[in-house]
Amino acid sequence: MAPFEPAALPELLPVFYRRLFPHGPYGRWLGYGGVVKNYFQLREFSFTLRDDVYVRFQSFSSPQELERELQKINPYKIDIGAVYSHRPNQHNTVRPGAFQPQEKELVFDIDMTDYDDVRTCCSSADICSKCWTLMTIAVRVIDRALTEDLGMRHRLWVYSGRRGVHCWVCDDAVRKWSPALRAATVEYLTLVKGRADTVKKVNLSYPVHPFIRRSVAVVEKYFEEYALVGQDILGSPESWDKVLALVPEEHREALQGEFPRRKDSVQRWEVLRGRMERTRGRGAAPCYADWEIMLQFCFPRLDINVSKGVGHLLKSPFSVHPKTGRISVPLDLQTLDQFDPFAVPTITSLCHELDTAGSDGEQEDVGETEPKRRARDYKRTSLAPYVRVFEQFVEGMESARRGERLRRSDIQGDF
């Protein structure tokens, strides 16, 4: 299969927006059931066109108009912004200061480059199957907190297309959250603190908040496979010295002595963990260094700036990544552990699949309308399962809205 060539985008994008992009569910998502008047019309979109031309404050009177425009403009990249007080495409006609962002989904952006200090296999924009586990852990940790602690229901996790994941929280109440509350959420979810030169980035003290305890429980499930086997963080004196730098002095020497006598990271970790656990059992001076190490190597690192601003723009699901050609596809939480970022379809591979499917001579229904045929096109490609996940997400919100309407009419006695 031909690799992705950015130069081919001008040819591929029209095909993508005509036959692959899931306009239907996308419009249903952002329309939010039409409950709030003009919600869709007040939404900002931004497009990146060729030659890095960037246009903001695009808005459309309906999902259909958006579809037509996408097929006309064929943007390289789509970003979604906030729902504003006035139609974004008319913002110049509004009195200065009156044009304000009103609502937006709460979003999170987790980027692999933020973990460079604890990755040995790759750095900066590179990722591999070994370090991808970090993203799996991040999704699990954050998603648990969003549902159990914060009571959020409608979360969409999306592969960013290269080296990270995004999360869109779409609950009605959350879309109205202030910047302060969004920033507070990121702070609540932050355990790894410090700049490049900070050695110890996680510091725990008694008593440990339930959020931390539960997050450690999630990390623990992946730690052995990822850190001990995959990254082999205790595999050699150089690497285990880095880890022991995170352990308080009084324990370091003993561990330094014990480590050479064990044969691999897994065994060495057992020594360290056992020792820490015993301090906690004793009651006096509990030490959490084992948890701190796990968290420093694995706990998610969020970018507060992405989440804080109501007006902040974020790459749209199903947007194409201009460098890798990969589609930003939704993640299925049920099969998250098996997700392989290298198996995500690229725009090239999808178009290729369409060609092949077409030439298979599949009988097309003569009476079938053009849009209907197009709508089923993506189903013939590897994009299908991802669109299915997206549809389930949208249906989840729609059913919740119906439930809410029923509940309200029951209370009011309307029939």
Added chain:
Amino acid sequence: MEFSSRTRQKHLRLAGDRRELYPHSLQFYLEPPTESISLVEFESFAIDRLRLLKVVENLGVSYVRSTDSYKTKLENELRKLKFPYRALAEDDYEARRKDHISHFILRLAYCQSEDLRRWFLQQEMDLFRYRFSQLTDGLMQKFLEHVNLSFEAVSEDLKTELANELCASTPGLSLPKVKEQMFYKVGLADAVDLFRTRRVFVKDGFAYVPFKEIDAIVLNNYRTKLSKALALTARSLPSIQSDERLQPLLNHLSHSYVGPDYSVQKNTGKISLEQIDSLSVKSFPLCMRQLHKALRDSHHLRHGGRMQYGLFLKGIGLTLEQALEFWKKEFIRGKVDADKFDKGYAYSIRHSYGKEGKRTDYTPYSCMKIIMSNPPSQGDYHGCPFRHSDPELLKQKLQSYKIPPSGITQILELVKGMHYQLACQKYFELTHEVDDIGFSLNHPNQYFTESQRLLSGGREPKKELSTSGNSQQKNNSQESMNLNSTPTSSNTTADTELEGLEAYFTED
């Protein structure tokens, strides 16, 4: 049954009828006052509250908020200005009414820009925090019910089930303490600070807050409400600003200086020109010392500098004749010939003494005015050095004036926190070798007067006197309450009523 129209209700002013408006000494200021008040009361209430908030600001920088000195000083101020200061006082009606009305008046003045809103919000919050902390538990409970902040209490069963989690999440609460204290389910938006710092148990979108943390919640709630209200009032700005009754008053309130205006020169002629050089080192505030030095060095000052320094000199007692001689001597050395001086600059000096043109006797600039208007550009020496100078240059200047390094550090800290007048106060303390300046600095001429008083032995330097602060305030209220060159509309009489202002506070 009586059908009382809204207008009729507005004119009911029997005190007894309105007491039910203020069941508590504390309030969230949710409803604007609907009564009519006189212009005089309007102005005096506003000025008193402004004084109060400025004291709140100063105390907040100089003292830790929970200490006794902070609390005592603030209580004194509240009592002096006749605002509610004791939560239990029953016959507090007048004070509560003043509190209510003055808050809303200041909203009109302070909604006008982001900076003003931020300042007003900060001081009102500090004031609220203090007053709330003074409530007894019983009163606190009543107040919370009154403002509909009675959060859902966590049932005993649920608390037992969650006991370990609650104990682990809430700092300072052991298991037995958890069992005896009430917990409340509070929405995350109401408990932002506790949520953010993970100091509460969070489950299913709610924070489980112990009773002892409820004040942080209340404060947050107050901040949110006031912030929204200010933004709302700001939207009425165009109509506020075109309201002829208010415009002259509010225009200056947010920039106002509420003390003596130094236009009445009691010491006219008591300063000789030969003294000015040494006075500039001993008794001038830094801004005037800087201007004087620049004048001596370059034999010239631009317009902004001439105005600021010239009026200051008038305020310390220079007569018109002395001023003319002073400026002329200096400018001639700067290659301005005598004729040109007489034709141009002399006219301008006479003008500022009220002897030309419309004969307005201009008043020397207050600190507020110097800090906030007409910032200096390249080649200017006016303005406030603490506000307008580059901190590095300011540091060098202070070093050259032999200010001790620790003092310089303190000054720079205050500058960083944007407390320019406090920085100048610190400069006063360091140059006069006193621990406490003893007054609240608002005006360069005040600096000069106080300095002269100190140096001539008219005041105890090293002891902190609360009375000297008081006497300053007494001066302020006895002298005319003229806001700096505020023209009150010549049509209004002292008894004029202001009606219909509540429209500015409500959404249509």
